[in-house]
Amino acid sequence: MRCSIKISHKSPTIKSMLQFSEKDKSILKPVYNFAKSRKVKLYLVGGALRDLILKRKKDNPDFDFCLKKGSLNFGRKLARQLKAAFVVLDEEHAACRMVKRIEGKLYTFDFTEFRAPTLEKDLLHRDFTINAMALEFKDVFSDKDLNALIVDPYSGGADLKRKIIKVTGKNSFREDPLRILRAFSFSCMLNFSLDKETLHLVKKEKNRIIAVSSERIREELFKIFDSSTAYDSLVVLDRIKIFEIIFPEIKPMRGIGQGPYHHLDVWQHTLETLRQFELILKSVKQNPQINDYLDQEISSLRKRSSLLKFACILHDVGKPGALRRQKGKIIFHGHEGVGLGLTRVIWRRLKLSNEEGRALERIVFCHLRPGYLADYDHPTQRAIFRYFRDTGSEALAVLLLSLADQRATKGPLTTALSRLRHEKLVKSLIRKLLEKQRQKKTVRFFNGNDIMKKFKLPASVLIGTVLNALEEAQAIGKIKNKKEALKLAAKIIKKDK
Structure with a gap:
């Protein structure tokens, strides 16, 4: 079962050439051209690199970027040029999102500012090591092997091989308590295990999740439900009493x-x-x-x-x-x-x-x-x-x-x-x-206007009662034609009077 404290080890394997697909490059090229024209140095970070290494495809791809400063202004102007939707996610931390539908898929592009003076220190503020890798954006379009170009100061690549979820630092859950639940949603999505120290931190910091907005909790919760192993994750969440913090209605159900x-x-x-x-x-x-x-x-x-x-x-x-x-x-x-x-x-x-x-x-x-x-x-x-x-x-x-x-x-x-x-x-x-x-949908013998006209009745609750009774009788074979339907309708109307 995943979401356990057991760590699985794998033998080293030879790395294959790592590159983005031509399709991904064509999607990302307008963003790169815009950044280049404004002399903005972007870094691709997080999930896109993780999924590239895992060869994991998403129905609706997303790309996360960071830059030293000016992310809100950059994202807003880029969205305007590309005729995409734009929303500020967090003004305090200068996080914004651009969303654009391309060839039937919904693409999401997130932009944030450095949360520290350097890229390496910014990556320390990411949630988990497997999401704390970065690539200078221009390198996406090079012919070189990206394995050699990815910035990975916290051994995220190694943790991907070991299939574990591990926090970048002991303050990770304090910076954003939602990460407590995200640890389990990532475990479900990737079929990874929680690192022993990470699980210990989850238990220690679990009460902080009370401060997280219900909308953000909802998103992570449904990622767990969307996986094929939701039960396994919820058992662990239940065992360490996180689930009842999110849903206090559960506690009275215990022991009955x-x-x-x-x-x-x-x-x-x-x-x-x-x-x-x-x-x-x-x-x-x-x-x-x-x-x-x-x-x-x-x-x-x-x-x-x-x-x-x-x-x-x-x-x-x-x-x-x-x-x-x-x-x-x-x-x-x-x-x-x-x-x-x-x-x-x-x-x-x-x-x-x-x-x-x-x-x-x-x-x-x-x-x-x-x-x-x-x-x-x-x-x-x-x-x-x-x-x-x-x-x-x-x-x-x-x-x-x-x-x-x-x-x-x-x-x-x-x-x-x-x-x-x-x-x-x-x-x-x-x-x-x-x-x-x-089968084709059964056509009613009469509609409301027909009943009102034939029986000279005004619009009322009675018309609905008659129609429901006719629909039921038709469905179970009690009436088979308009003549029988009229007869039943007349009977119901007479009884109502």
Whole structure:
């Protein structure tokens, strides 16, 4: 497992010729030409060099630059010339960003001033050794081997070989406490381990993360969720009590037993649900429809699969507030409603988009619905229709979470038969949903204007009631033509009067 204190050593290997691709050079050339025309000496630093050495490609590339002074003025004028978006990230530290879409990809260019008199001392202020390397910008375009030209005073290249995350200095987390969480997001993204001393510093400085803005925490958290090993990282974050600093709602979940249907307390069950969900993700990779759904970007490049991992963490967050003891039994009646309220507080605190927030709320609130359907040997078509209607675009998300939730439940009263029935029901609903998506959308027999005109009714709540009833009846095959639809509509309207 990564994010551990174990350090892996590798035998030395012969370095291959290191150079940027012609594509990268063509993207970077306008920036270089602009800097050259203004006699500004730029250095390429951090992630771009790290990824070049690792031969790691990114969907939306980013390049970090530093210069002695004047970064805000330089970045603003460059963005104006290249017709790119520009934003000041941190006025105090003279950090700014230029963003430009080129051939369908979103390229990010960050500029900062030296935070020390020399380049080497500036690099000491970078977060980790693997990001504390630099290259004079003009050398990007040379034919020489960049291995010999990279400035690497803190042995970042060696740490890349050893596959470890190591702070540049013992004050790294004090300079920016977000780096505590970034250590884990880098560990996930690169599949690296944390250096022993770095992990010790994480434990020592962890409370400083309280001072970090929720937006910055959100970005690192979703980098962890975006990886295939989020569970491993969250287990370590949980073990050293960082996760509950970020989400105090977690602490009450610890140690709450759940009765004979469960083998874990609420919080350990939550983590196990995430583990099971990551296993499910691996098993559905061969299904393009499910993969396309999970790869959808809901907002700001954040994928539905990452949001669903967050939903795994939140799905039982309402249990401590709903806990009751009835006739010696532990019950959590209504915990999905309590959970919805807490989920709303959490997503707003993280400043997720409204679309992401609504999706999380719906998933948490509806996560028990597949289980209710599985209680019946043969759920009715009406019940199935209402499930799909109520969960909407999150229908598949809820089904996948329900599957992971059930697999994380292994108490003595959870029988093999009940588990099989649940799996069978969920998988049949997934097949039904995917088949429905491949078919043409059913055309309604009537719209609202039709109903108002035929029955001489004004616009009102009743029209919506009639339309919903007609849609349900059509979906389950109760009505098959306009004549039958009119008859049902008349019946509903008469009953309302």
